[in-house]
Amino acid sequence: MLEPVSYDIGRVCKEKDGTLTPNLIDVKIRSYTSKKSEEIFLLLPFSKVSDGILTPTIKMPFDTPREIAGIFNKSHVGNAKYKDEEITYQIINVGKHIDLLKIEDADLYIIADGRRIIERKELLIIQKIREKISPNSGIYFPGTIPYEMPLLAYMGVDYFDNISAKYYASLGYKFTKNRLIKSNDDFEMLYMHNKKVIDEVLEEIRYCIKEGCLRNLVEETTISNPYLRANYRRYNPDLRNIPSSKGKKIIVCIDETRIPEVKKYIERAKNYEPFTNVVVLLPCSSKKPYSTSKSHKFFINAINSSKMVVEEIILTSPYGLVPRALEGVVNYDIPVTGEWSNEEVEFINETLKNYIKKVKEKFGDTIIISHLPEHYLEILDLDDYINTAVDGNPLSDESLNNLKETLKKIKEEQNINLNKKQQKIHNYQQLAKFQFGVNFIPDDVVIKDRPNKRFLINKNNKLVQICSLNENNGLFVLTLQGGELLWELNGKDVLYVEVNYDIRKGSLFAPGFKDCNENISVNDEIVLIKDDEVVGVGRALMNGLEMKKAKHGALVNIRHVKS
Amino acid sequence: MLEPVSYDIGRVCKEKDGTLTPNLIDVKIRSYTSKKSEEIFLLLPFSKVSDGILTPTIKMPFDTPREIAGIFNKSHVGNAKYKDEEITYQIINVGKHIDLLKIEDADLYIIADGRRIIERKELLIIQKIREKISPNSGIYFPGTIPYEMPLLAYMGVDYFDNISAKYYASLGYKFTKNRLIKSNDDFEMLYMHNKKVIDEVLEEIRYCIKEGCLRNLVEETTISNPYLRANYRRYNPDLRNIPSSKGKKIIVCIDETRIPEVKKYIERAKNYEPFTNVVVLLPCSSKKPYSTSKSHKFFINAINSSKMVVEEIILTSPYGLVPRALEGVVNYDIPVTGEWSNEEVEFINETLKNYIKKVKEKFGDTIIISHLPEHYLEILDLDDYINTAVDGNPLSDESLNNLKETLKKIKEEQNINLNKKQQKIHNYQQLAKFQFGVNFIPDDVVIKDRPNKRFLINKNNKLVQICSLNENNGLFVLTLQGGELLWELNGKDVLYVEVNYDIRKGSLFAPGFKDCNENISVNDEIVLIKDDEVVGVGRALMNGLEMKKAKHGALVNIRHVKS
């Protein structure tokens, strides 16, 4: 019933009539008993006969002892009409016995006893359901309060209702985005207000997913609620539901080392290989990519004028360590207070140690140069390094000159003769590994800078482009030749999608899909395969696992097709 | 122009007409030039001649170089009519040169260039102003966006306006509590909506101050804004603006060890003295006070049945360490994930070490018994202790029995014979030190439990009550005799307020105030003094420093008066 439009851990989907989710769902819910009775009596002011979701008469309370769970129908499946469409639904009512959960094939999954599930911090059941079901199926979590909705959407819920607006209005409570306020306003005013707050929160959820900042909205709405916060902290989202680089500044104010964006970066960057054993540690800059900042222009200038080729490594929260090669994929804004949390210190030192270990493994000896402000040195747990920022200020003339002279000396003493151009290619190769898991850029690649950065190889005495660089997110965009090269070198290790028909430019829909690499993340550049041959390249609209479960809708945006 | 009604770092005040702040202020602002010109021309659609705040014609931009700061009027003072009242105002316009700030005596302080001050993270200027001015004076911060308001109110701002609603509506932006959303709604709809959001945030600010949860609202609104978050983190609020115990559950989801409630507790608890050298470390419980929880009933039962008197110490985040004596003053709700942050671990170990040091100083030898769940032991940095929770579960029959037997054995071996009743009195004495800085409960105090907990001493062969215990916030409530005892024992070291007239029950107003102990916090129990004699006891309505600067309004709630 739903087609995903965009992902940011949570997802925005489109209904057939164009309505976007997460949103309110307009279905009636009642039990078989009610239905039957309603057909006989029509006396209650609030009951009207209509079609909708039918629930079993007897429901399972949350703390139902295991011994008596058998009397309840735990997998209640039915058919209903929704917006002129015949849909199947399953009601999920397993109380605290999540192991009893048995997912059937359905269009809509309705979570029973949501109030209790939230109270008892068992929200992870949502993830369990979402993992198993088709991206075209919806999850409906009834009865929520506004501040619960962002976290639920983050976990994969598509549908809500606004009955809580009425319920809490009847108790004299006024909604805000974060709490319920006791109010003297009359019921009708409170009810209208509360419904509006729900609409606004839903609008903000959809907005934030599209803008890639749903996590922030979740932080905002869970931070004053220990239950929700605990549920949030325990949730390990599927990192394939965010792109490798968002192409937008992300905001990180808490949980620095634990947010999905950072975890994803760490996962992807772990294969980074250093180019040389002379490492210059640099501070981060507020402007991104770092190299466009004033301070980094000074650093780069000092390094270049030494004629020395070094590993430029930026130490930063929340990413820990960013090699110059990968600076294009990180873009973030953090509160600048000059303080580091213990988590940050630990994280930065751990990643730095791993990195140095890697340099040592490759080159044996290693020279670490710290060109960092004083407050970095306080947190740095390094044994042996040269500090070139002598006065604690890496931007002072003295420090910059010191950096230059130090590098010059090292160059002379060690007689190092590395090629800047080779490093540049090396860096792009590392970026390719970051993006695709494997490299496909040959050492003799030709790089053109205008009108945009393009990468070409010599094929049959002709230069053909294999990819270009998207300056916005710092990632490569494949050409067909690039896709072929990737496939040639790595086969099914690459991010491929296999199709079963002759594709054309546009969208790959579910029926044309045959198989794919499950590691595909949303927005990944992918190679399209048919009968073991590259037939095109494109961009994934959902992750690989989701593609496999999809029943309809577009899976891939096909950009180039082999003619 | 304002009289404080309640404090929670920020403050709610009452205007003469009963309006509560923080709120919108209805004053006109324009420059002398405008005023003069408006008198001549009335052609601009948006300008109407009326009284209001007049600003100098020439204003100082934020980055004005110091050399030319001299051409600006940095302390612009004037008179205006506000709600039929003649008020004085000062416009604060010192750009980045906060050292040029010179506070004049005024009713209203208007912060010029607020947009830039926020952007440049110089919000601490608010605190600088608030420190110096009378609690009866207001601070007006023009031009704010909804999510800036809670932090500003937390820092001491009383007045806002809703001009940003219009400004951003004209740019096509819709307010939420945390962000601006690009919208296609028309100007009038956006403008109405944005104004409503501002009203709602202001209502929530007032609500949260009264409920004692303004910090939570500030966390919610700063967490997605690195600028505001940095300003928040750099802000060290005056801890006298929260009571020693809120008497309400506080919510702590982030910054566990840095929040004012914890800092205040640490500050007050640092004088705690142990009763014995046998210490049992216990885990916290969700129910507060701990001793009313199921688990603690088991612990206490095991301890009591050993007939051993021990120091019961609860290890917990965010407070670190809570001796049984002080358990009544902490009441909090935290996300339970079973994980500790490094900050929490460090903090807990530090406070524990300090505590053990104190025990050793007093008693020499110390026996530490850990009766904690397994995940506590992982974080505990203790050299020498007995673990009685043998199976990792302090609630198992085995563990509880083990605790009891261990204590029995210690009692026998060490031949310890402490009196449970003495410990009880000791604990109340420690609580008195926590609350008043000094103890006033004699060792031979008589404690009655019904109808409420009361403390009596023998005076001229008559039992007279010195205080009772407020079960709600775990603190003492003084009687006149209690006040006299406090004053007798400690003089001006106690929390006293000196008056200059013969008081009656009710309120002490500013004109009757003479002097006070500056350490008084809001809600503190205080002793009223006249001519060096106790004349009554009461509850402080604001902190001591604020009292000294107050010009009108109630300062103290006088409960008992010497007849």
Next chain:
Amino acid sequence: MNNYFEFFLKKMREKYLKKRKESNPNKPIATWIQDDIFLDKSVGKSLTIILRTVGCRWAYQSGGCTMCSYLMESSPSPISTENLKRQFDYAIEKVKDLDEFSVKIFTSGSFLDEFEVPEEAREYIFEKLGELEEEGKLKEIAIESRPEFITEENLKNIRGYIKNINVEIGVGIETFNEEIRNIAIHKGVKTEDIINAINTTKKYNVGIKAYLLIKPLFITEKDAILDAINSGNRAFEIGCSRVSFCPATVHKGTLMEYFWSKNQYRPPFLWSIVEILKNVKSKNQDRIVMCDTSGIPTKRGAHNKLNCECNYKIKNAIEKFTLTQDIDVLDIECKCKKYWESFIEMEERNIVPLGDVNLSFE
């Protein structure tokens, strides 16, 4: 699966029964006189006798019903015929000065079950009652029994002593929804048995008073309302002589208490009861519709918003209605009714029954 359920209920029952206390076998559990409505709609006095027996056989055998703990008041040691006679004599003494009254004999089980009341005791009691009938003092008698004991034999026996006056047997029908009766309530009674019992009693001109439970476990407030209305109407349809609604009250030691204590069961709203009574009465205007009000409006019994002032008003109205059968006395308004309506809607969305006001954010 149902076997696990029964096993669980039985163990729960056994565990709780350990707390049962010994008591005087010669005194009934309770006995009192009250105003009551007779089948001819006249109002008079009734004597209620709750005999102390060994208790309900179904409760012993199968763990019993999920809301019932009457077994706790029964006797842990055997009750002899002699004991029962003395209990009856003790009670009947109370009406010796009345000119006209009815007698209602309950056992918190089945009066007709020999396991509880041996034949000899039963005949003794009927004989005594027969005498009172002859004296013209006895207006009606009522006893209580599960349907399986409503046999031709037993009825013949009764009518041997009680010749003419109205005899009614209260039967805990609870509901006509078999799923609710046998799963949610665990009554162990089929609808078929009930119909058979009714047909049998008709032959002997004995009435059946249908006891209907308002809001068993596991169903929502709305279903509870609809189910009670449905069952009330059905009871009259199939020939019950009157209907007595019993709004659920949370008994100690029951499965209902287990869920209630976790705030996963909420006793019915008084608004729901009012709705049910109005509805059933207006469809059966010449019939007697009654409602028990014990437990109202404590937190274990039926209640609206706790502490709302309407609680006692409605309780009184229900009592008045039971006596007068006047539907208009139930016309009561209170602004907390909005909460009831909202609760019902919220609960339908939550699918699973909600507990009492649930302010998890506080």
Next chain:
Amino acid sequence: MNNYFEFFLKKMREKYLKKRKESNPNKPIATWIQDDIFLDKSVGKSLTIILRTVGCRWAYQSGGCTMCSYLMESSPSPISTENLKRQFDYAIEKVKDLDEFSVKIFTSGSFLDEFEVPEEAREYIFEKLGELEEEGKLKEIAIESRPEFITEENLKNIRGYIKNINVEIGVGIETFNEEIRNIAIHKGVKTEDIINAINTTKKYNVGIKAYLLIKPLFITEKDAILDAINSGNRAFEIGCSRVSFCPATVHKGTLMEYFWSKNQYRPPFLWSIVEILKNVKSKNQDRIVMCDTSGIPTKRGAHNKLNCECNYKIKNAIEKFTLTQDIDVLDIECKCKKYWESFIEMEERNIVPLGDVNLSFE
């Protein structure tokens, strides 16, 4: 305090002047022919000559005005009388084929200041212009000067050569608010001096064209509007022959640029200019009100919301207005006007001038 300010401005000026380049001393900075409006409201051609001199004495002495960097175009090395003559000759050549024209001579300073234009050069120029007047070709002449050089002697001298036609001296009055003129702009000219100069010119039937600056530093948009309206009306009141508004454009190396680069100064909105022109013209319907449009609508010049389509429409309208003096051409609407209104209100509340659209949250 003001001394520090002047010292700062001077240092700033000196620092920036180091970047000044040498140029051909025999060519004027610029010269062009354009459509223009004469004092009698007829429209014809005018020749503008911007002479290259050593530049404005005030700028050298005191650091000059906070928005002006014309000194950068002046010559770093001395300009001789001979050079000036050649510049003039070069320029005047352009109108040799025209039948009727006016001549406007500017120096980016004061034409009447001997420091810039030696007496001999000035007399040479006036002589030549006198000849053109006699030929009947010259319709009007205009020069530019700070008021301190508008002396009886100088005027007598001019009128010695230029007998009858309209002579106007452009004076950078900027505003009639002394605080704004002398602090915010740092003009170094008292209102008194201006009035004296006007009185002097009147005696010689020489006109004064008031140059008024729209939106100097340190004042809000609203104040800028009101100040410009005020000053425009005032200028006519005290006898200026015409008013020419100059919306501020951010020049390089100025204090204005310093604040603009930090987004702490925003050039005026075109809506503000429209408001000013409409207002002043409608109060002075028989007078000529002009407005410079250079720099419009770049981000350094006056503009509405950048990239809004109304920018060029309004620029054209202003140019048309200057030529036709028809106020109706300024009746333009665009929905970005709401932003202008809101900006003004927001800025009044912010007290200190705002920068351009300021989306700090992005």
